[in-house]
Amino acid sequence: MNSGALISEGVNLMLLGMGTVFVFLTLLVIVTSIMSSLVQKYGAVQPAVLKTPGAAGQLDEATLLAVISAAIHAHRSKQ
Amino acid sequence: MNSGALISEGVNLMLLGMGTVFVFLTLLVIVTSIMSSLVQKYGAVQPAVLKTPGAAGQLDEATLLAVISAAIHAHRSKQ
Amino acid sequence: MNSGALISEGVNLMLLGMGTVFVFLTLLVIVTSIMSSLVQKYGAVQPAVLKTPGAAGQLDEATLLAVISAAIHAHRSKQ
């Protein structure tokens, strides 16, 4: 392509690139801050969340099956 | 294939599979038991079996050549 | 090829091979000896050679660029 076009392409790439970098990292700042505040707020209950392996396990097995069946249902209904 | 055939195939596979598993592991039980008893009986002579590296080595080199020549002869005569 | 030729080829290979091995290792003896004597002679100045990282670095960056430009110039002029 002619040089003019090439340069404008370059400028294009720069605007697009720096724009994306800033938008993306800004998003990351927001998400991270929210995440951290949530963890710090509810982090205290963590011990409570921990269950006896047994109970925990049963729960998870249930969850596992439940989540996946739900997922499948949701998916099939979409089709 | 039609469902009936499929089921009978499955039963077939089950009989064959469990049969093989049991026959094979029974064989393994027998072989292992024999091996163990032999090792425990003749295990004592082990020290005696150990030779000075030199002697051992000469022996093995001989063995190595002997066995292989024998093998080759046996093999060639078969062809 | 007929056996005579094969044998002479073999002799050829032997002369060539042993010749190369000796010539090459002789060269290596010479190069190594020279290298060692040089290192032992100028090894003492080593500390002096070591510069402050900063200085050293600047020097190297310069060297790097210099050497490579020189190299390229030499190369292109050859073509």
Added chain:
Amino acid sequence: MRSLLQLFRDSGLYQLQAGQLVMVLVGLLLIFLAIRKKFEPLLLLPIGMGAILVNIPGAGFLAEPVYDAAGHIESPGGLLFYIYEAGIATGMFPLVIFMGVGALTDFGPLLANPRTLFLGAAAQFGIFTTVIGAILLSDIGLMDFSLADAAAIGIIGGADGPTAIFVSTRLAPDLLGAIAVAAYSYMALVPLIQPPIMKALTTLEERRIRMDQLRPVSQREKIIFPLSLLVLVALFLPTAAPLLGMFCFGNLMKESGVVERLSDTAQNALINITTIFLGLGVGSKLSSDAFLNVETLGILVLGILAFGIGTASGVLMAKLMNRFSSMQINPLIGAAGVSAVPMAARVANKVGLEANSQNFLLMHAMGPNVAGVIGSAVAAGVMISYLG
């Protein structure tokens, strides 16, 4: 402008479909179970990550490489494409891992009490009943499994990851993802699945049975055993040779004591590297089309069935053997015959201690435990020979 559009078209949001979103959530669930619940994290963490990566629209992790006429790469393939094709489709990774497992296995308890091999044999019953179950499910039209599919699903009952993955690559590659996830999830759930069955099938007296101290096993026996096993495989079940051959090789490296540096590498660097890539590669089979269908539910249900039946048949076999032998076996160790090394053996020990706080069954349970590994590899060999 054009370029912004381009970027937006490349963006996940634009391309994302419900199925992929769901699979990303499934991947996150697996990672959650691996980290928080310690569900076989060595496998489920990489598998979950692979599931997420492969479902990122436009990331091209499964892209196939394009070559020009001269055979040079024009556009390179995706990471997971290379991992799957080179390591899993070829069967290399499961075999290398099996070698490492062999180098980590101690056959001592099995050699001290070879009869426990029968327990490892009985527990494979779960595999084959599950095959029938899978066939029936497709017979009543609920699902659609071929005989090969059914066999691959059954092997979940082997409670042995590499074996299940190896058989799946041979018999039912499309089900690989679901089968591997089921196998490892249920191996992690052994402490929940087995105890009720074990208790239901045994009396308190039986659970209290004491077993005599195991005899010490000489190193020479440990060296000769893998070789004997290998010869038997060579003579009678060559289709099981890849799995059991590598297993024996690994074990021989360990027991021979003359190649410590190789044995050590097989147990660490090599098995770890392979596990990372195996997990990612297995996860790459968790695409929405392959995983989000009713068959997956069937696999999950059949898998737990297989575990349960395997556990039961192991226990019942032990009780049967007690009928015909004076030397009593605590039936709890029969449950360890499903393998799931070493979790199942620990479970047997735990349940035993509940019945008698002085009765330590762990070492006794290790025998059927490793026997179960051999048993399911043999079953795998039969299936491959029958259907491969």
Added chain:
Amino acid sequence: MRSLLQLFRDSGLYQLQAGQLVMVLVGLLLIFLAIRKKFEPLLLLPIGMGAILVNIPGAGFLAEPVYDAAGHIESPGGLLFYIYEAGIATGMFPLVIFMGVGALTDFGPLLANPRTLFLGAAAQFGIFTTVIGAILLSDIGLMDFSLADAAAIGIIGGADGPTAIFVSTRLAPDLLGAIAVAAYSYMALVPLIQPPIMKALTTLEERRIRMDQLRPVSQREKIIFPLSLLVLVALFLPTAAPLLGMFCFGNLMKESGVVERLSDTAQNALINITTIFLGLGVGSKLSSDAFLNVETLGILVLGILAFGIGTASGVLMAKLMNRFSSMQINPLIGAAGVSAVPMAARVANKVGLEANSQNFLLMHAMGPNVAGVIGSAVAAGVMISYLG
């Protein structure tokens, strides 16, 4: 006689061309810098060795294999051919190394002060100005760079080896050698390139700014962060998923704490093995035709420009942020936004100590430092999406 001639014809002397001789010297120079000056020796030593080997006439390190009709190897290919084709052309090696880097990275400082991500973003400005620079150079006819070439050159400013190599394999394979050499050389020169710029753009008062102690970061935050980053990448920038996905995977293995053996292998055996072969493979691109041309000079000049601008924009961004926030940032840590982990952070700390011997900025600089890794991976994603 014939044979002597044959041997002589095979000998290097007979075949050696000036270019190859020069490249052997360049290889020796890189090795010298690696050993004596500690210039990123982990990469420059293997790269230098690869450069020497590939330029030995008649050694055939890049020979392509010849296959017979049946597809069997008739004459095997060269070592570096296989390494390059299997590991670099496919992009495998940079991605595996990025996984290892992830397993070696601690996001704690970044999580304690997320705003430092903006510094990592600003520093990427060096990348894109360099792209313009490269285009101008070919515009005035001095050199001949396509837009893709320009982009690959710009990424040198990312100060991140694997990213630069990965982008080059995608956008400008022919420039890979020069770009990698420039990237690693300048990463080694960070202690020389950055301080003057940092001092020129800051007042003594600014360099003396004290930053408050970072808050402790919980393990749970460290576990959730890579997953959040991964989800964001999946949603908004899939073309960055290969790099950042593997990076997050490695970091998750480390922080999860449930797969120590995998994390340990990823940080040691695996990354070391890959580094050895990556270095050799990159060196194999240092053939005289590919390296001994004016473009290489351009790349070297543009590369240092990219580093400089990246440093400057990081510092200026920090000053800008101080305008709008009460919580002051020492602008020196902005320079760490170019990544070059951990060297750039050490430099910021060092320059800070010169201004105030009680002011330790190291931990504060680690935030923008790792942010820079993410930033340049994002920039790489944009370029691949725009030009790939």
Added chain:
Amino acid sequence: MRSLLQLFRDSGLYQLQAGQLVMVLVGLLLIFLAIRKKFEPLLLLPIGMGAILVNIPGAGFLAEPVYDAAGHIESPGGLLFYIYEAGIATGMFPLVIFMGVGALTDFGPLLANPRTLFLGAAAQFGIFTTVIGAILLSDIGLMDFSLADAAAIGIIGGADGPTAIFVSTRLAPDLLGAIAVAAYSYMALVPLIQPPIMKALTTLEERRIRMDQLRPVSQREKIIFPLSLLVLVALFLPTAAPLLGMFCFGNLMKESGVVERLSDTAQNALINITTIFLGLGVGSKLSSDAFLNVETLGILVLGILAFGIGTASGVLMAKLMNRFSSMQINPLIGAAGVSAVPMAARVANKVGLEANSQNFLLMHAMGPNVAGVIGSAVAAGVMISYLG
């Protein structure tokens, strides 16, 4: 019924041929020698295992993969097929191992007394006389060796495993199995083969010769040496560059001291992983047709001849050098010139102590020992250049 037949047809018994049975026994013998007699166990154990696996009828370890039209795997290949094709046919494994050997080698003793390089040169005489021997054997019609075969057989006299394997892959792939087995077996038998020859060719006085303490060698010499060697190879013998290049690279990583983590991995994880697969791959060449023929006997006989002549010429060279130099050399260290590192050096030391219990030759013998490695790599280069 059909299925039972199927299983029986698949069974080893049904398919087993005498040749395969014999080879399984040969494999077991190699494993026995490796474990009980400590015959180079690092190689002979995996080789023996590979020999057993490849001779299991119906196990398909050498099966070639079948691809469908779209280029996807229809039926996967066998484990040993992939290992051999990817690692041995390409020459990758021997070269990677040679790099590791380089990282394990200390050139100090050689640098302290460079003249010992002549001993390493002389010992290669065994290689070339063996070539003549092989040719004569086929000349009298006893066997059928081409010139290339003869060369590959001769290299057994190099007493250097990776070199022998590398040359075989290039010149005589069909003989690879027998050559590798012979090379490693005789390296293990060095303590038996050498002493009688050494004593027969030396007087007690000569064996008692004391050599002066070696001078200390600076790290800088150790760093420059591999680079000098590499440059000489580049200039005069490029066909030896793959072997010696990787050897120098490994040694440079070790001596440079700036890449410990790479050097450590090259000496451990990487060389161990490669050794496991190299052994299996070499063993896969031990099929009955390839091994059970009179040529194998010839290779075994010629191999030991090569070792003997190499030992003798090393000793005689030392005596010759003593004629022309005041600085006396104990001729026993000449025997170490065949390499077989470090066994041959230990043997020289042992025989020396028998003659004079105060005369420690070990360090002096390490010089010719490593020189022998270089010598046989040079010889390999000549052969490949002459015949390749």
